[in-house]
Amino acid sequence: xxxxxxxxxxxxxxxxxxxxxxxxxxxxxxxxxxILPMYLFIDSLAAPSLLTILILGxxxxxxxxxxxxxxxxxxxWLGIVATAAYDAIRVPIWMSGAIRFNPFLTIQLFGxxxxxxxxxxxxxxxxxxxxxxxNGFGFAVxxxxxxxxxxxxxxxxxxxxxxxxxxxxIPPILHVTLGWQLVAVSLVGHGVYGTVLGTLSNRFxxx
Numbered sequence: 595x596x597x598x599x600x601x602x603x604x605x606x607x608x609x610x611x612x613x614x615x616x617x618x619x620x621x622x623x624x625x626x627x628x629i630l631p632m633y634l635f636i637d638s639l640a641a642p643s644l645l646t647i648l649i650l651g652x653x654x655x656x657x658x659x660x661x662x663x664x665x666x667x668x669x670x671w672l673g674i675v676a677t678a679a680y681d682a683i684r685v686p687i688w689m690s691g692a693i694r695f696n697p698f699l700t701i702q703l704f705g706x707x708x709x710x711x712x713x714x715x716x717x718x719x720x721x722x723x724x725x726x727x728x729n730g731f732g733f734a735v736x737x738x739x740x741x742x743x744x745x746x747x748x749x750x751x752x753x754x755x756x757x758x759x760x761x762x763x764i765p766p767i768l769h770v771t772l773g774w775q776l777v778a779v780s781l782v783g784h785g786v787y788g789t790v791l792g793t794l795s796n797r798f799x800x801x
Contacts, residue, residue, distance in 0.1 A: 603657070603659065604659055604661060604662045607650055607653075607654060607659060607662050608662060608739050608740070610646065610650060611646075611647055611650050611662075611666060611735065611739055612735075612736050612739055612740070614643040614644075614646040614647050614650075615643070615647065615669075615731070615732040615733075615735040615736050615739075616732060616736065617639045617640065617643035617732065618636075618640075618643075618725065618728045618729045618732050619729065619732065619733075620635070620639075621635040621636050621639065622763065622767065625707065625767065626763060626766055626767040632707050632708045633708050633709065633710070636708060636725070640728070647666065647670070647735065650662075650666065651663060651666050651667065654666065660800075661800070661801055662739075664799060664800050664801075665738045665739050665742055665799055666735065666738070666739065668738050668794075668795060668798045668799050669734045669735035669736070669737065669738030669739060669795075670731065670734075670735060672734045672738065672790075672791055672794055672795060672798075673727075673730045673731030673732065673733065673734030673735060674727065674730070674731060675790060675794065676730060676734055676786075676787045676788075676790040676791040676794075677726070677727050677729075677730025677731070677734075677787065679786050679787060679790045680730065680783045680784070680786055680787040681698075681783070682786075683782055683783055683786045684697045684698070684779055684782070684783050687779055687782065692775075693775045693778075693779055694775065695775065695776065697776075697779045697783075699713070699770075700764070700768060700770065701719075701722040701723055701725075701726045702714070702718055702719055702722050703722070703768045703770070704721075704722040704725045704726065704768075705717070705718030705719055705720070705721040705722025705723070705725070706718045706722070707767075707768075708721050708722070708725060709721050730787070733752075733756060734791055737749060737752050737791055737795065738795050738799055741795065742795070742799045742801070743795065743796050743799040743800070743801065744792070744795070744796065745792070745796060746789065746792035746793040746795075746796050747792060748792055749788045749789065749790075749791040749792020749793065749795060749796075750785065750788035750789055750792055751788070752788055752791070752792070753784040753785060753787050753788025753789075753791065754784065754785075754788065756784060756787075756788075757780060757781055757784040760780060760784070761777060761780065764776075
């Protein structure tokens with residue numbers, strides 16, 4: 595039989611999980627500040643951060659921290675689902691001819707930054723997509739751990755906050771010029787991500 599849930603213990607677990615889920619974006623910020631190359635930080639922390647989240651989930655189950663465990667599990671699968679929705683909405687926009695650039699190029703640029711290979715190389719593309727979903731996973735876990743079953747529109751607010759940070763990061767880190775088309779597509783993508791995240795979190799997070 596597991597131990598009785600304690601608020602202070604849940605708070606500590608949440609703090610550690612949020613730090614672990616933040617690893618991908620911390621790597622980006624350190625790269626942008628010319629402190630560490632992304633490949634070094636990711637090689638060092640990607641696996642440990644994901645392993646830490648897994649261990650926290652196992653530990654929470656053993657000690658009967660059901661609220662924390664539920665939020666962690668929901669955030670984990672929601673990160674994949676919401677990121678897939680973020681990507682899916684951009685496909686018809688791109689295929690319609692309404693925009694003149696590849697909305698997925700930034701993912702390949704992440705792959706290039708991490709691997710040092712050209713953006714069109716298979717390694718850059720694969721690594722870029724893995725990093726992209728790692729980001730989406732981390733942001734969703736952070737949201738569900740903190741916001742839990744909040745109203746759906748809090749997910750949208752969270753996504754718009756991420757959108758602002760994303761647009762501020764693009765020029766100095768990816769060396770991409772902001773244009774109205776890029777901003778519009780990014781805004782739509784983050785809007786869908788936040789709506790899916792907020793709606794499903796409100797439904798599946800129990801407390």
